[in-house]
Amino acid sequence: MTDQSSTPDGDPGEEHIETALRAGLTDFELTEEDLALVEGDAEALQRAGEEVARPVVAVVGRPNVGKSTLVNRMLGRREAVVEDVPGVTRDRVSYDAEWSGREFTVVDTGGWEVDAKGIHLRVAEQAEVAVELADAVMFVVDATVGATDTDEAVVRLLRRSGKPVVLVANKVDDQRVEADAAMLWSLGLGQPYPVSALHGRGSGDVLDALLEVLPSESAVAEAYPRGGPRRVALVGRPNVGKSSLLNRLAGTERVVVDPVAGTTRDPVDEMIELGGKVWRFVDTAGIRRRVHLTRGADFYASLRTQTALEKAEVAVVLVDVSEPIAEQDIRVIQQVVDSGRALVVAYNKWDTMDEERHHYLEREIERELVQITWAPRVNISATTGRHVAKLVPALEQALESWDSRIPTAKLNAFLGEVVAGHPHPVRSGKQPRILFATQADTRPPKFVIFASGFIEAGYRRFLERRLREEFGFVGTPIEISVRVREKRRR
Secondary structure, three states, rough: OOOOOOOOOOOHHHHHHHHHHHHHHHEEOHHHHHHHHOOOOOOOOOOOOOHHHHHEEEEEEEEEEHHHHHHHHHHHOOOOOOOOOOOOOOOOOOEEEEEEEEEEEEEEOOOOOOOOHHHHHHHHHHHHHHHHHHOOOOOOOOOOOOOOOHHHHHHHHHHHHHEEEEEEEOOOOOHHHHHHHHHHHHHOOEEEEEEEEEOOOOHHHHHHHHHOOOOOOOOHHOOOOOOOOEEEEEEEEOOOHHHHHHHHHHOOOOOOOOOOOOOOOEEEEEEEEOOOOEEEEOOOOOOOOOOOOOOOOHHHHHHHHHHHHOOEEEEEEEEEEEOOOOOOHHHHHHHHOOOEEEEEEEEHHHHHHHHHHHHHHHHHHHHOOHHHHHOOOEOOOOOOOHHHHHHHHHHHHHHHHHHOOOOOHHHHHHHHHOOOOOHOOOOEEEEEOOEEEEEEOOOOEEEEEEOOOOOOHHHHHHHHHHHHHHOOOOOOOOEEEEEEEOEEEO
C-alpha cells in the first residue's frame, strides 16, 4: 500500500493528525513488519496481460465409461466429480489442462444415450453442444464392454461434426484387456488407445496423440473466454433456483434444470453480458447442511462449491422466499463472509409470495440475517425474470466496496473523532489507546489498528459499524485486526 496522506481528498488537518500519530509510534516497540505496514510498504498486486486462446478438447462417451476419471487424470488432480454411478456429470464443465508444455481447455460432458428422455435428453444435448464448441474430441469407450449401439450412434455424430477424434479405450487395467481394446478398430475412428484412467496406464500416449491433432490456435475460443470479467459465484442451499437464474441471465438452457434437488454437481462457468459488461458466472452445486454428513457425489460437490467461492470475487446467495429462512441459508452466507468475498443476497421466487408470507419473511430477515445488514438485497424471480437486471448495480456496488481503499490520513482523522466521542471502556484500571491505523489490503478491505492494550470484541464491532457508516463498504465484509504494542523501555 502506498501512503496516501497527500491525496487530494486528505485535507492538511488530516495529514497533520497522521504525521503526529506516526511520530508517536516511535515510543513503542514495533517489529519490522509493523514498520513496513506503517510506512505503506504493502504492495498492491496488479494482474495484467491477456491469456492466449487455448484449444478446446471435449471428452464425450456413454454414461459411466470413465470420462470424468480421465479428465482428472489429464488435470493431475481430483477436480471433476466422480462416482461409480452413471450420470454424475450432467452439464458441460471446462477446466484448464497442460501436457508437454502445451496448455488447452478440457470440457467434461454428461453421458450420451440414444433413447434419452427427460433430464437425460438434456444431458445428451449438452454433450452435442460441447462437440460443436470444441477443436478436437476425445471419445471414451469402455473396452471391457466393447462398442455398443449408442457408441455407433455417437461415431456417426462425430463424423458429421468433422472434428478430429482421439479414440480412448478405457478400463484397460492390464494386458488381458488389450485384445478387447483392439476390437474397437471396427468403429472406424482409427487407432484405439488403451488406457486405464483410474490407474494412469497409457494416459501419456493418448495425450501425445491428442496434441498431434490439436490446432495451435482455437477456432472456438469465444466459447470459453478467459480472464478479464468479474467472477460471480451463484451459491445457496440445494434447489433454490441457481441453475434457473443462470439460464435466465444467459438467455439459453445452459445448465440442466430439474425439480430434483442437487441436479448440478459440477461448477459451470458461463460468460454473460449484463448491463453492458461481460461477467463470468459460476453455477454451483447446492451447499448441503453438513458437509461431513453428505456422501459420494454430493460430498465432492460441496467441496467444488467451496472452490468456486475461492475463485469468485463476489457471491450471489439465493434464498427461496417460499420457505422460512433455514440454518442452511445462514451457513451459506457465513461461508461467503468467511471466504472474504463480496456479497449480494437475492431473494428468489418473489412472484410466488403473498402478503402474509411477506410479513413473516421481513421478520425472519431482521432476526436471522442481522449480521449482514450491509449486503445489498435484490428481490427476483429466476423463472419469470422479474428484477434480475437489478443484480447488476448491486454487484457493481459490492465489488466497488470490495476494492475500495481509505487514505491513511483520512482513516486516522476519522478514528480520532470516533475515539474522542466514544472512548474504549476502562478495564482493570487501564484504558487501551488507539495509536495508529492503516488499511493493509483490499479484497476485502483489511484494517490494522495499533493499540496500547487489548481492544474488546464489542468495541471492534462498534468501530466496524462506524467505518461502514462513514465510508460505506456496502456489500463487502471488512476485517479489523489489532496489534497491541508496549512502550519502549527507557
